[in-house]
Amino acid sequence: MNLANASVIISTFNQPHWLQKVLWGYEAQTTKDFEIIIADDGSDFQTKKIINDFKASSTITVHHIWQPDEGFQKTKILNKAVLQANSAYLIFTDGDCIPRNDFVETHLKLKQPHCFLSGGYFKLTDSISKAITKQDIDDQNCFKWGWLRARGLKKTFKVNKLSAFGFKAWFLNTFTTTKATFDGMNVSGWKKDILEVNGFDERMQYGGEDREIGERLMLKGIRFKQVRYSTVCLHLYHERPYKNLEALLKNKAIRKQTRRSRQFITKHGIKKLSQVE
Template sequence: MHNKPEISIIISTYNSEEWLQKVLWGYNQQTLLNFEIVIADDGSKNNTKELIDNYRNEAKYDIVHVWHEDNGFQKSEILNKAIVKCNADYIIMSDGDCIPRKDFVAIHNKHKEKGFFLSGGYFMLPMNISKLISKEDIEKQKCFNVNWLTKNGLKRSFKNNKLSASGTKEKLLNLLTPTKPTWNGHNASGWKEDIIKINGFDERMQYGGQDRELGERLFNLGIKSKQIRYSAIVVHLDHPRGYKNQESIDKNLAIRATTKKENKVWTNFGIKK
């Protein structure tokens, strides 16, 4: 281990080496490099471990691989294990299918503030472009360039502003967006001590809304949030969501309703059992 990192970045993954490799390349391009990557691996086969071990030599940052046995979709549980392993006071959370733009870590670092968490966004790419993106495209940051993306089949839309906005326009869009600054699993950050104070994620929650519920307990703790979805940019690679089911979504909505009604800060189903 080098000196204590300024930031820990938790990346969740599950049997998705091709996408994870692109994401790790993205973090190697960061302008601010005093961070560690903590991979929250929800039971991937050995290929993921091999990929990580092979990449360690090339990575300009330390990688901590946190893994548990595959027991179905247990993302909340592996995220809690990853939170405990974070060596920095400040944590960014993102996913193994989100490639960060080179200023991603620097922007989270610049906007971090005691008493707040940060809420970023993502830019969804279609499958053909997700596949197409090469190591060189990431090194040259082409995959964040609207012209390059439209040349490769991306449709024109207002959402493309996410990638091209800068300066005043970026600030204005952050301000005007109707999207509330919630805790998003693909792009959010906060202080480790705040996350520990609320006992992390509720492990009863499977797919759908467990990130939002964590944010709702942070709000109940008195933490506020800041919107940076037009500043902290990740491109989201496409993938099928085989684990999405209505039953799990309904169960999670019920848990969130209780959190809200009882103004809950702590979950009994979190880091500390």
């Protein structure tokens, strides 16, 4: 069996129209040597149809990992997706982030041993998110400032994420004040490192659930490198009804305990451990 160079793990929950645009983005990649694993936290039949239609028309291998909807359980479905991955190198992203056509190629080109790559996203408004068509993605127009400006987007420093290449991208990545962390919408690294920290902590709800595994990876000695101006994706607009204060406080307490204990293996991950040795 020939293994792909990367497994792209896409988390999703009941955003079929956004997921469709994201999958179009992966169909447009400059390299096709990757598989897609869709980590589905309980979506209904509409998402399944989008995925099946894409699989029928694409040459990219797609695995759909689904679990019943029991509230926000993203960490659980991500652990299942990690186990399903056939590649040694994993790229994590979300089902509302359209990748630029060099997204996978750039992650692979910049990968290093004992290192995770920390990307970012370029946020879009609701109207622009809805306006993007398959043709816009195929032609890469939606990643161009002129196209976005014509549709009402205001210019800020963040436009550099779309226009930085070569030395400019290196300079901005190197000297940005934004800390390199595990941001689940755009991060990549090695499957063996994820397994060695026992994956995501399944107690975590929305809010910092990805940062927590990043903190444990750092405790293990993994370096995080900033690539936010090189690995580009567009973040489609959506509300966050699952956000709540109780979950945020619980997550904050778990992260605080992780830092205090300095244990990089969670008891509540892929393998349920009675104790951490």
